[in-house]
Amino acid sequence: MSESLVQYQEDLRRFSDELIRLQTPIKILDAIKWPREMEDRFLASKGSRLPKIGPDFYQRLALPFDSRKTQAELISLKQDIRRRLGKQDKLGKILQANVDQYRLVIDMLNHRGQPEFGQLSRQLYGSASDKLHGDRHSLRQLGDRLSHIFSLPAARHMIKHHPKIITAPEAVSVLSQRLLGYFHSDEMRVRLSDGIVSDAAVGGDTVKLNSKAMFSESDLNIYEVHEGWVHVGTTLNGRAQPHATWLSVGSPRVAATQEGLAVLLEMLTLSSNPGRARRISDRVAAVDMAEQGADFIQVFHYFRDQNLSATDSYRVTQRVFRGGMVAGGSFFTKDISYVRGYVENINFIRSAITSGLPELIPMLFLGKLAIDDIPVLYRACREGILTEPKYLPPMFDNFSGLYAWFGFASGLAGIDLKGVQRHFQRLFKDLPNVEPMYEPSDDTEFDNTSD
Template sequence: MSQVEQAYKEKLKAFSDELIRLQSPLQILDAIKWPREQETKFLASGGTRMPDINADFYQSQALNFNPDTTREDLKALKKAIRKQLGAKDPLGRILVKNLEQSQLVVDLLLSRGTQEFGCISQQLYGSARHKLHGDRHTLRQLGDRLSYLFSLPAARRINKQHPKVISAPEAVDELSRRLSKYFHNDDILVRLSDGIVSDAAVGGDTIKLNSQAMFSEADLNVYEVHEGWVHLGTTLNGRAQPWATWLGSGSPRVAATQEGLAVLLEMLTLSSTPGRARRISDRVAAVDMAESGADFIEVYRHFREQNLSERDSYRVTQRVFRGGMVTGGSCFTKDISYVRGYVENINFIRAAITAGMPELLPMLFVGKLAIEDIPVLYQAHKQGIVEAPEYLPYMFEDYSGLYAWFGFATGLAGIDLKGVQRHFQRLFRDLPTVDPIAEFVEDTEFDDWE
């Protein structure tokens, strides 16, 4: 290694470490979380009492960083990166993109409970009205289509096959056992928590399970691959990077890739359920309604009318309104990342296969990244700057099966399957109990969803 190459790597590491230091206090979810008692009060009112959350509530929740100092430090770091690495350096440009996201996060957290919060959230995560890359349909349209599929009678019957009979302590023990096998060189902590509203949450090398919740076997299957293999795995792979250390720390621009990849792993391992898939799809509708001005109660009632339980209706609504305004028009748009990222990951994999570059696929797990970063990171990997991921799901380690699966899917993508589907639907018509799939096939414009 030449002295010039060594000096470049050391500069890259120094800038990466400084970015991580400045990003660490910018904890978005901690800064916008609601007290658990809000759910109790709201449901006790029969869904008629607006949550007691406004700008004053957020202002009473102190931020754990100095906005002015952080802004100045980020500005100085950006200037130093461009000066010392060069404005056109590929890895330096990724660093700057992440840095610029941190600048926006500072503004986001200062605007909690205001109209501006929703505008900045859209800059960071996008909007439910945005269209998929290369497609004319919006994320809301795709979300509605998926929500319909996952709410058919057959889906509701399947959901009953997954009772929540596992206590939180038992779930901690079982998940710890599973993940200790996967993360063979690292100690992973799974622990109980009284401080989270959701049933599960991940942070760094720790998975927290709600001590008050009950879990199903399917829940544990999802947590193992979603929180474990993807979120924890990419964190640990990123932290193991010798030079590109920023890959161990996320920013909003990586949310779609991270969440979409996690959902994809749920599907590839057959871990998900229709109920889980519907909750993910419903989040897009919740974001769109809140963006369009619907208030908290209106969004909650929408999901109750869609036969979602009181608890699930509250939680999908609360996720979207945290940080924004319960009166509508300003919300947290991160929850579109799951559906958007799922589509983007699938199409990235298909594109890599058809382009004859399946070796790009393991790079999805090299750390916290956005899909568009992968070509640059792959080049850096070939140059010895970025290490290959240590923890890699089996289908991405030996991707021959993945290649075959997506090869078939790509081959079928251009074929009109409506006639084939109608043939099999006719076989089902004489059965005593049939879910209304035939009606769905006839009413849905499949030609519009190639």
């Protein structure tokens, strides 16, 4: 190994570790979370009064770092990367892009409860009006289509198959056993938490379950692959890098790839269910309405009118207004990441196959990355600067099955689906109408799984 390569790798590790140090206290969701009692108060008013969340609330929720000092250190780090690695170094450019993201995050958090928060959120996560890569449809249009499919009567009836009968301590025990077997060479934890609003969340190598929640078997299947295989897996894969340790932490630019990959794993393992899928799809509509100026009450009642329970209507709405302004005009757009990332991951896999480069597919698990980074990271792996992913789900470790699956999907992509639907609708039209096997009550909740 040449002396210059050794020096390059040492510099890469030093800059990576410094970025990790600077971003560690920057926890976006902690900085904008609402107390659980806010939900009780809002639902007690039957959705008639705005939650009492404004700039003063966020002022009292102090950030655990010095904004000015951290900004100055991030600027200095970017200058050091450019000076030491060179302006054209491709790994250096990815590092700098992450530095720039954290600088925007700090600006966004400093404007919690103000119009600028929503503007900066759009810069970081995008907008529901954005078009999908290579397509004329917006994320809102796709989200509406998916929400319709997952709210059909047949989908609503399936909720009876997922009763929430597992206690939080039991869920911790089951999930721990599953994930400790998967992560055979690293320590990771599943633990109870009183400090999270959602039913599950991930922090580094730890999966946290809400101590007050009840869970279904479907919930645990989702957490195993979504929180475990993807979120914890990419963290540990990034930590295993000898030089590019920044791949163990994720700035907003990686959110779509991460969340989309997690949703894709739910689908590939058949772990998801219609309620969960609708919940993810509805988030796009909630973001779009907030972007169009709707207030908290308007978005809440929109979902109530779509036959979503009061609890779930509150929760999908709350996710979009946390950090923003409940009276409208500011919002948190991260929730478009799930649908956007799902589509982008599928298109990436299909394109890798049709381009004759299926070996790129496992790179999705290399660490916390954006899909557009993969060609650069793959070359770095081939050059010995990076190492291959340590933990891979079975279908990504031996991706011949994925090749067949997505190869068929690519080959069938040109079929006129509307024509196919018309054919089968003619076949179905004479079927007798029957009473539904199960009719949910007005306040039946769809599965409320992780963030």
